[in-house]
Amino acid sequence: MANSNFDTTTRRRDIDPQKSLADFFRHHLPQIVVCALVVAVLAGGALYASRVSESAPRVVYSVSLEKVQQDVQQPLLVNINTADVEELDELPQVGPATAEAIIQYRETNGLFRTVSELEEVPGIGPATLEEIKPFATV
Amino acid sequence: MQRSETRTAHEPKLNFKPPARLDPWAITLSISIVAETVAPPLATALILASLVVCAGALLWKDLVPTGWRPMMVLLPLFTVAGAGIAYLHATTPDPLADLAAVEPGEVTIVGKIASPPTPVSYGYTADVRVDHLWYDGHEILRGGGVEVFAGDLNLGVGDRIRVDREISLPDSPDDDFDYGRYLATKRISALVYATYVRPMGGKGWIGEVHRRTDVALGYGLHPDEAAVVRGMVLGDRSLIPEDLDTAFQRSGITHVLAISGQHVAVLAAMIYFVLRALAVPVMVRSPVTLALIWLYIVVAGAPPSALRAGVVATFVLAAPIFNRQLAPLHFMTTMLVAVLAYNPLLIYSTGFQLSVAAVFGILLLRKPMQALLKSTLFKPFNKPPETVSNLLAISLSAQVATAPIIAATFDNVSVIGVLTNLIAVPISGPILTLGLLGAIAGNVAPFLAYPINACNGFLVTILEFTARGASAMPFATVATPGISLPLIGLFYIGCVPAAIAESSFPEERWPLWAALFLAWTTGWLLLIGATNG
Numbered sequence: 001m002a003n004s005n006f007d008t009t010t011r012r013r014d015i016d017p018q019k020s021l022a023d024f025f026r027h028h029l030p031q032i033v034v035c036a037l038v039v040a041v042l043a044g045g046a047l048y049a050s051r052v053s054e055s056a057p058r059v060v061y062s063v064s065l066e067k068v069q070q071d072v073q074q075p076l077l078v079n080i081n082t083a084d085v086e087e088l089d090e091l092p093q094v095g096p097a098t099a100e101a102i103i104q105y106r107e108t109n110g111l112f113r114t115v116s117e118l119e120e121v122p123g124i125g126p127a128t129l130e131e132i133k134p135f136a137t138v
Numbered sequence: 139m140q141r142s143e144t145r146t147a148h149e150p151k152l153n154f155k156p157p158a159r160l161d162p163w164a165i166t167l168s169i170s171i172v173a174e175t176v177a178p179p180l181a182t183a184l185i186l187a188s189l190v191v192c193a194g195a196l197l198w199k200d201l202v203p204t205g206w207r208p209m210m211v212l213l214p215l216f217t218v219a220g221a222g223i224a225y226l227h228a229t230t231p232d233p234l235a236d237l238a239a240v241e242p243g244e245v246t247i248v249g250k251i252a253s254p255p256t257p258v259s260y261g262y263t264a265d266v267r268v269d270h271l272w273y274d275g276h277e278i279l280r281g282g283g284v285e286v287f288a289g290d291l292n293l294g295v296g297d298r299i300r301v302d303r304e305i306s307l308p309d310s311p312d313d314d315f316d317y318g319r320y321l322a323t324k325r326i327s328a329l330v331y332a333t334y335v336r337p338m339g340g341k342g343w344i345g346e347v348h349r350r351t352d353v354a355l356g357y358g359l360h361p362d363e364a365a366v367v368r369g370m371v372l373g374d375r376s377l378i379p380e381d382l383d384t385a386f387q388r389s390g391i392t393h394v395l396a397i398s399g400q401h402v403a404v405l406a407a408m409i410y411f412v413l414r415a416l417a418v419p420v421m422v423r424s425p426v427t428l429a430l431i432w433l434y435i436v437v438a439g440a441p442p443s444a445l446r447a448g449v450v451a452t453f454v455l456a457a458p459i460f461n462r463q464l465a466p467l468h469f470m471t472t473m474l475v476a477v478l479a480y481n482p483l484l485i486y487s488t489g490f491q492l493s494v495a496a497v498f499g500i501l502l503l504r505k506p507m508q509a510l511l512k513s514t515l516f517k518p519f520n521k522p523p524e525t526v527s528n529l530l531a532i533s534l535s536a537q538v539a540t541a542p543i544i545a546a547t548f549d550n551v552s553v554i555g556v557l558t559n560l561i562a563v564p565i566s567g568p569i570l571t572l573g574l575l576g577a578i579a580g581n582v583a584p585f586l587a588y589p590i591n592a593c594n595g596f597l598v599t600i601l602e603f604t605a606r607g608a609s610a611m612p613f614a615t616v617a618t619p620g621i622s623l624p625l626i627g628l629f630y631i632g633c634v635p636a637a638i639a640e641s642s643f644p645e646e647r648w649p650l651w652a653a654l655f656l657a658w659t660t661g662w663l664l665l666i667g668a669t670n671g
Contacts, residue, residue, distance in 0.1 A: 028208045
């Protein structure tokens with residue numbers, strides 16, 4: 001009896017979901033809307049998490065990755081006649097003191113004619129010169 | 139009569155008959171997300187299959203049971219949505235990874251520590267969320283994550299740091315482990331090997347909580363025991379000695395050290411019952427409990443297993459507020475959708491896989507297992523001890539359900555875990571509770587922490603003794619090298635009859651299906667043994 005009353009109060013008499021497709025969709029419209037909303041919320045959450053949230057990496061200043069790659073692949077080549085202390089410091093086995101010594105030598109004796117002349121600089125021996133040679137030019 | 143007619147006229151136009159089955163939506167959506175993430179052609183096949191089912195359900199109304207028809211008609215919506223969500227994540231540009239791929243040399247990163255620093259052979263490692271990244275004098279990126287390796291990382295979660303070093307991608311995957319994919323599950327795009335990191339000031343509050351917890355747990359606890367309690371309270375196992383960690387693994391009780399459903403359940407119960415004792419109304423009690431649980435999950439570093447447990451706890455505690463029934467299986471599948479929509483790559487996280495497999499195992503296999511135990515092991519007892527049989531069934535279900543994942547990941551399975559968990563699981567709740575109380579009391583006044591920690595020390599000693607004793611036994615583990623994905627799939631296909639026994643077979647048949655399932659598990663292990671020669 002109770003079931004019968006529940007059925008009476010909840011059933012829409014004008015729609016039989018089993019009768020036709022139109023009735024089926026009309027009958028289940030609330031469920032379809034809720035399902036669509038759930039899917040929309042989940043997709044929105046996924047969009048936010050992947051692309052919008054603070055944790056997603058984003059570009060704030062564009063650099064060309066090709067240029068970065070070229071810069072990285074370009075071998076270090078320091079002109080020992082024009083380089084300052086910082087640039088000379090980049091050479092292998094050359095620290096700030098040796099870099100200062102190179103500049104001091106350059107100012108006293110004039111420009112280097114060859115890279116091998118570096119051997120004259122105090123603190124640079126034959127072994128160090130061999131390490132420097134691939135990265136130095138005049 | 140008049141009254142009745144008036145009421146009928148104002149009834150909302152709802153029709154709950156026949157009842158619609160809601161289960162398929164979450165299952166379909168989850169499977170579709172996983173399929174698109176793992177094997178995109180499979181997702182296309184799923185969409186096509188769902189279209190066929192939809193058309194069939196629309197045109198032939200008796201094709202599926204009436205209650206299932208609406209969800210079958212909507213099946214394409216869920217398969218397309220699942221594939222779309224996974225595709226959205228997969229196609230998200232990652233400029234940080236692109237930059238790392240060209241190995242641009244030195245970059246400057248300012249960011250926040252996102253995970254507790256853990257010791258590795260190189261020194262320490264920690265996840266760092268990038269706030270700013272400079273290259274060649276320009277700030278070029280914001281956001282994303284890098285894994286920083288450094289000789290010394292005496293820092294906590296949330297601490298702000300600066301690193302000046304080369305950035306690179308993880309090595310290519312080898313046969314055993316895809317490190318890049320593992321990092322991707324944590325949204326980490328690149329690696330930075332630094333000789334040192336520079337603290338930038340501004341200590342993170344989570345790191346501060348960890349530091350204070352360490353101090354508080356030191357009052358009256360031996361360092362090894364404090365490390366175990368710290369692992370259980372904060373999910374940070376970095377201070378646990380290696381031999382003890384191995385003992386926990388071999389004895390099959392490592393899971394008590396990971397923040398999981400058990401931790402969240404204990405914490406939720408503690409908060410909930412305290413609030414109930416204080417006569418706080420349910421409409422306030424549940425939201426407050428939820429807020430504190432999520433605070434705890436954040437403090438614990440939000441590992442995947444804790445996220446899973448947190449989402450399920452949210453459903454469970456929110457259900458009474460919205461007058462909904464508790465449906466554990468539906469909550470679990472809905473949790474899967476929510477978590478995978480947030481990060482589909484979690485499907486590759488071993489912690490997440492174990493957590494999900496254990497809970498599904500308990501939900502689907504516990505009752506058949508308990509029925510089997512009652513009709514065999516506990517048959518001689520006139521009144522079978524319900525709690526013990528239930529606990530043993532839970533332990534067995536979780537162990538068996540997670541066995542293939544453990545076997546494939548760690549190349550061995552703990553056999554003794556079924557027994558050790560009978561001790562470890564019941565005492566881990568009190569250890570966690572006392573650990574939390576000790577951490578709070580130690581920050582209020584050290585003398586309050588001593589008695590709490592002393593009690594906890596006794597329980598931790600039992601846990602350690604269990605782990606060391608069980609792991610020393612020669613049959614503690616079974617070696618399972620080289621398990622392939624088809625073998626794992628084969629095992630889970632064999633689980634299906636036992637998993638559906640509760641809903642599909644009469645109760646008197648449950649022991650039979652559980653016994654067949656255990657036989658299947660034994661056969662599977664023998665098959666692995668035979669495969670490995």
